[in-house]
Amino acid sequence: MSNIVALVVIAVVVDRDDQQMRRWERKIAVGYRMFIGLYALAGASTLPVTWLIARSSFLSYLQSHLLYPLVLLTIVECCIEWILFRLRRGRQNLLIVTGVLLAGISIYFNPRLHAIESILLLPILASVLFLSPKKVWFAGGLSIIAECVLYFLNPFHGLESGTTPYDLITFIVALIGETIVCQGIIARGAEIWDELRKRGRLETELLVRQIVSEKDAKTDALTGLYNxxxxxxxxxxxxxxxxxxxxxxxxxxxxxxxxxxxxxxxxxxxxxxxxxxxxxxxxxxxxxxxxxxxxxxxxxxxxxxxxxxxxxxxxxxxxxxxxxxxxxxxxxxxxxxxxxxxxxxxxxxxxxxxxxxxxxxxxxxxxxxxxxxxxxx
CATH class of the missing domain: 3.30.70.270 (Reverse transcriptase/Diguanylate cyclase domain)
Known part of the structure; x- marks a missing residue:
């Protein structure tokens, strides 16, 4: 399975020049916008049911669970994009930080949502596209820090329906494991890419030799004309x-x-x-x-x-x-x-x-x- 994932990663980032990386940076930024849109769509579609279950004021529930997070998510995304395309260096790190911030805001305003912490895996997965183990560990470290901060900021932790220290440790282990797996994907992808490059070079050499051999068989060595x-x-x-x-x-x-x-x-x-x-x-x-x-x-x-x-x-x-x-x-x-x-x-x-x-x-x-x-x- 890791081989397949590695081949997919290689297929989409064969051209690793700066222009190609900029295209991927723009695609990740578009992905963040889509995330905000999906968050708004999911929140709006489930708002009536969750409000009835919570039996609280509709306006207060709308503000705390949809409007406030959407405003924060949009502000963060707009500011980051404005900064992003004016930077010559550090754009990739900034994109990783943006992903962690968007995930953290979503988790903070929805602490009771089941498995909401899994959103912190997305910045790690996105960092794989940069083909750098350092970027993967940077994303993994930020996600772990964000999970710890959210745990202590979460007003529901310690309750039966909320998160516990065991949940925190378990998810941190999961984040570390995900980071190690992504690093392995990059390493395996680099190995496969090197192997493909060697095979491609060998096939090219064989093809050139075949062409030369066919040309020699059809041409006169002295004049270069056909024989x-x-x-x-x-x-x-x-x-x-x-x-x-x-x-x-x-x-x-x-x-x-x-x-x-x-x-x-x-x-x-x-x-x-x-x-x-x-x-x-x-x-x-x-x-x-x-x-x-x-x-x-x-x-x-x-x-x-x-x-x-x-x-x-x-x-x-x-x-x-x-x-x-x-x-x-x-x-x-x-x-x-x-x-x-x-x-x-x-x-x-x-x-x-x-x-x-x-x-x-x-x-x-x-x-x-x-x-x-x-x-x-």
Missing amino acids: RKSFNEYLEFALRISAETDTPLHLAVIDIDNFKQVNDRHGHLVGDEILRRTARAIEQHLAAADFLARYGGEEFALIIPEMSHDEAVAHMEKIRQHIADIGHAELDSQRATVSIGLSTYVPGEDAQSLFQRADECLYQAKKSGKNRTIARM
Whole structure:
């Protein structure tokens, strides 16, 4: 049971910053107002019966058991709230004191009401929301002092129908027990919160590792582009969407010209840099729906949806020309051009056939002089 209570406490005070605490302080103040309202409602509803039983003057009974306590309760609440929201520090202690005062006034004017002293438990329970054992013991100590003062102020103590020293000691023990239980709830709640935080951190780390692992499995380590596996999966998806929606789809295969010579003359580190730079150059000119991947070696594959054939050709020519204009310091400012083969999807065609046609166009571009785009409908 204590675990459940502790979890409830944690759930409502996860955010422990000053703004959140201020919200809880305002809610406790509203709770005190509701207490005063319920006191008035209960007193008004039971007044006729209690007056008939007491057989005393209706006016005097109304004043002593309803009007006087209500006036005092309202004055205390208004004064405390006026002070409360002008303080920067000590607001929580002031709220605890307010709860004890409201409970004490209610008990003082209704000494014969059965179990009325139990109201002093409320400030202790309210202090749990501040998640501080010191606040709990402060509330418990004030409630014990208030109970002792009320016992000696109670005109009925010592009578058969009133409170006795045994009742006083019993209730003080109950207040101490309640304080210990509330402290235990806070301690248990802190333990559960720490455990949840550790588990949450562990789950976050596992999730991040999973995301990184999935990303690594789908991307090319050198260029950061999608890899061949991701390209093949997306191409199947793109073909299905194109067939279902009757929208155009194009596939371009881009190959860096004379790349083997770059590796042979300048080394693989320079070749890797040319690959990365070419990948960035292509990315700079991608349309929103384009899908670019490193297909293998010095080849890139680009899926182009939602464009007409002529628009796709112009799109690839713009990319080709941009790459051709880049001077590479590693190559003594020479160019590393690309050849491009472009094919347009024909309804009913599969991925292998579409790629094969684009690859054939690329072969023609290479054979006819490189640094050019060859397209086929």
